[in-house]
Amino acid sequence: xxxxxxxxxxxxxxxxxxxxxxxxxxxxxxxxxxxxxxxxxxxxxxxxxxxxxxxxxxxxxxxxxxxxxxxxxxxxxxxxxxxxxxxxxxxxxxxxxxxxxxxxxxxxxxxxxxxxxxxxxxxxxxxxxxxxxxxxxxxxxxxxxxxxxxxxxxxxxxxxxxxxxxxxxxxxxxxxxxxxxxxxxxxxxxxxxxxxxxxxxxxxxxxxxxxxxxxxxxxxxxxxxxxxxxxxxxxxxxxxxxxxxxxxxxxxxxxxxxxxxxxxxxxxxxxxxxxxxxxxxxxxxxxxxxxxxxxxxxxxxxxxxxxxxxxxxxxxxxxxxxxxxxxxxxxxxxxxxxxxxxxxxxxxxxxxxxxxxx
Ligand code: F6R
Ligand code: MG
Ligand code: MG
Numbered sequence: 001x002x003x004x005x006x007x008x009x010x011x012x013x014x015x016x017x018x019x020x021x022x023x024x025x026x027x028x029x030x031x032x033x034x035x036x037x038x039x040x041x042x043x044x045x046x047x048x049x050x051x052x053x054x055x056x057x058x059x060x061x062x063x064x065x066x067x068x069x070x071x072x073x074x075x076x077x078x079x080x081x082x083x084x085x086x087x088x089x090x091x092x093x094x095x096x097x098x099x100x101x102x103x104x105x106x107x108x109x110x111x112x113x114x115x116x117x118x119x120x121x122x123x124x125x126x127x128x129x130x131x132x133x134x135x136x137x138x139x140x141x142x143x144x145x146x147x148x149x150x151x152x153x154x155x156x157x158x159x160x161x162x163x164x165x166x167x168x169x170x171x172x173x174x175x176x177x178x179x180x181x182x183x184x185x186x187x188x189x190x191x192x193x194x195x196x197x198x199x200x201x202x203x204x205x206x207x208x209x210x211x212x213x214x215x216x217x218x219x220x221x222x223x224x225x226x227x228x229x230x231x232x233x234x235x236x237x238x239x240x241x242x243x244x245x246x247x248x249x250x251x252x253x254x255x256x257x258x259x260x261x262x263x264x265x266x267x268x269x270x271x272x273x274x275x276x277x278x279x280x281x282x283x284x285x286x287x288x289x290x291x292x293x294x295x296x297x298x299x300x301x302x303x304x305x306x307x308x309x310x311x312x313x314x315x316x317x318x319x320x321x322x323x324x325x326x327x328x329x330x331x332x333x334x335x336x337x338x339x340x341x342x343x344x345x346x347x348x349x350x351x352x353x354x355x356x357x358x
Contacts, residue, residue, distance in 0.1 A: 001116045003297050004063070006055045007124055007213070007231045008070035010107035013081030013089035014049030018129075020277040021046035022086060025077045029053060032073050038065045040297035047288050048128025048278040049088075050108075050229045051077060054290065056297050061111040067102045074107060108132075108213035110231045112200075120294045121236040123246050123305065127268070129278055130258035130285040132169070132230045133193025134268060135212045138249035139164070140190060142234065142241050143201050143209065144179040149245040157239035163202040167214050169195055178204075194257065194340055203239065210234040227262040243291060247305060250287065253318035255325075259283040263336050266325060269318035272307030284322045 015022040026044055029051060033042040039057040046052055053070055057063070074093055081089035094106035103109055114120070127134055141148040143162040151158040161179045166189050168174070177186040189196040201210040212232045236243045253267040260282045269284050276288045289305040328334035338346055 001296065002058060002060075002113055003116050003120075003294055004057050004060055004066075004111060004113040005122060005124075005233055005294065006057065006061070006063075006066055006070075006109070006111040007052065007126070007233055008055070008067070008102060008107055008109050009050050009052045009126065009213070009229070009231055010074045010092040011049045011088065011229065012051060012074050012077045012092060013086030015081075015084070015086040017087050018049045018282055019279060021049050021051050022081075022084070024080055024084065025051050025086075028077050028080055029073045032076060033069070036069050038069050041299045043290060043292070043299050043302050045126070045273055045276075045288070045290060047126040047276045048229065048286055050126065050128055052124075052126045052231065054124055054299070056294060056299055058297055060113050062101055062103075064100050067100070067109075068098055070107065071098045071102050071105070103215065106215075108215050108228060108231055110211045110213040110233050112208045112211045112233055112235075114208055114235070116294060116296070117238060119237065121243055121291065122294050123234045123236060123243065123289055123291045125232040125234070125287055125289050126229075126276075127231070127285065127287045128229045128276070129262075129266075129283045130227055130229065130256040130268065131194065131262075132212065132214050132216060132228045133190070133195075133197045134230060134256040134258070134285070134287075135232045136190040136193045136196070136198050137254050139198045139201060139210060139212075139232075140187070141249035142246050144183055144186070148248050149241045151241055151245060155239075158241070160204045162209060163204060163206070164190075164198055165200040165202070166190060167197045167199045169197055169214070169216050174199060207239075208235070209240050227258040229258075243305075247289065250289075250306070251311065251314050253314050253321060255321075256285050257336055257340065258285045263340070264334055265336065266334075267318040267321040269322075270306040270311045270314055273304050274307070280322065281326060284318060 029044045039055045041056045043054040078090035092106040146152040213230045250270040256268045259266040266284045292302040293300040
């Protein structure tokens with residue numbers, strides 16, 4: 001049986017500020033998805049101010065009806081957000097009329113279709129206050145680093161490695177690189193997560209293993225409208241990395257760009273759904289993970305994977321790093337380099353000062 005997992009998300013208004021998503025938006029989304037005949041099952045949550053729709057169905061990726069359903073949830077939620085005067089109501093809905101696919105319209109999308117295995121564990125990661133390339137580091141660790149994933153060495157089904165599909169966000173072109181043979185080329189690209197974004201990972205037999213949302217909001221809107229706050233879907237077990245190997249990279253709170261005004265580097269802190277609320281300096285950038293089994297197009301046993309003391313040390317470390325890096329105030333490398341600040345005041349400041357440069 002072919003099953004599709006679609007994760008479609010948007011920031012349609014925060015409350016208060018850009019910190020979190022009001023329960024009314026979550027309830028409204030659940031109400032609409034429950035009535036729909038288009039999908040077989042769903043799970044609604046939020047990460048920070050982003051409303052996250054996890055949907056399971058049999059209609060394939062880029063399906064018009066599924067995208068239309070997600071768009072209708074965001075449109076309806078935007079009405080509530082506007083009425084209740086949430087902050088940035090309708091922020092990510094960059095277009096008015098739906099034209100068949102939410103891609104390019106503001107919401108983030110990650111989707112994969114696969115033949116259901118006898119047991120199919122899936123992990124969905126959702127982030128707030130960071131960019132699409134934030135998944136480069138963990139995807140490399142999960143699918144290419146034997147110090148992270150023991151299975152790359154000792155599981156005969158994973159020993160041959162994986163294929164990485166990398167998007168150049170500047171040109172829109174993609175390149176496929178094979179691990180372990182081409183890992184140095186791969187790292188040369190994905191070490192620049194602002195430009196090169198891992199879009200998908202496949203087994204050497206071309207089975208889909210992971211997929212990410214790669215939309216760049218600023219490029220779509222032509223101005224800064226908030227960071228991309230990306231999502232990622234990963235399959236696990238039996239030839240793919242184990243659930244614990246997929247979670248392992250998040251035990252290290254690596255640095256990502258985003259945070260306050262989308263213009264700062266900061267630690268990526270893994271949190272429970274309960275703590276998926278951005279606070280200090282509008283962050284720190286957060287990641288949550290919902291794990292479940294997919295069976296007969298149903299979501300079985302969803303679990304809040306970072307709601308666990310095993311990630312306490314990562315959270316403590318993240319807080320230490322946040323404290324340290326925050327003391328740099330407006331200085332790099334806490335603040336992002338100039339090129340990545342183009343949607344801020346930088347051009348205006350330069351224009352004002354241009355006559356004063358002697
Ligand atoms: C970052 C983010 C926030 C806002 C900041 C200013 O992605 O959403 O850090 O950039 O709170 O928001 P406005 O301009 O709405 O006052
Ligand atoms: Mg927001
Ligand atoms: Mg957000």
